[in-house]
Amino acid sequence: MTIYVGNLSYQATKEDVSDVFTEYGTVKRVQLPTDRETGRMRGFAFVDMEDESQEDAAIQALDEAEWMGRVLKVNKAKPREERSPGGGRASKSRY
Template sequence: MSIYVGNLSYEVKQEDLTEIFAEYGTVKRVQLPTDRETGRMRGFGFVEMGTDAEEDAAIAALDGAEWMGRDLKVNKAKPREDRGPSGGGGGRPPRRY
């Protein structure tokens, strides 16, 4: 399981998140997704901690905390939904008149 960290500053780096989460236990991995076109950080990330207890402690301490000028949103990451094929058609062929 991992932790979702939202409302991050666009200047945040992996080392920054590692440092703040390390106060609550072992940080196994930090991911900061970037925009495919611009390469810019997307304003959220994911952190994996060593144990569930460490994750719970980090979430309790950091959710709503002000960091780098922003109020963090920190909670258990939800599994990624399978969105299926893209294209916006919802799987139905377009109507033809």
């Protein structure tokens, strides 16, 4: 399972996020998605930990905690929704 971390400071690094979550167990991976056009961080992260009990402990401790001047939103990540190719809106038929 993956943890979603929202409302992150734009100054947070992978190392910063990993350090915070390491207090609750072994961090396997941290992802900080960036905007494709600007390259700026998007203000959220995904964290994978060693096991579910560690993830639960981190979520319990860090959800709504203040960190780097922001109140974090931490929960289990939802599966990514499948998107249709092209990224545009579905066109409505006029007939």
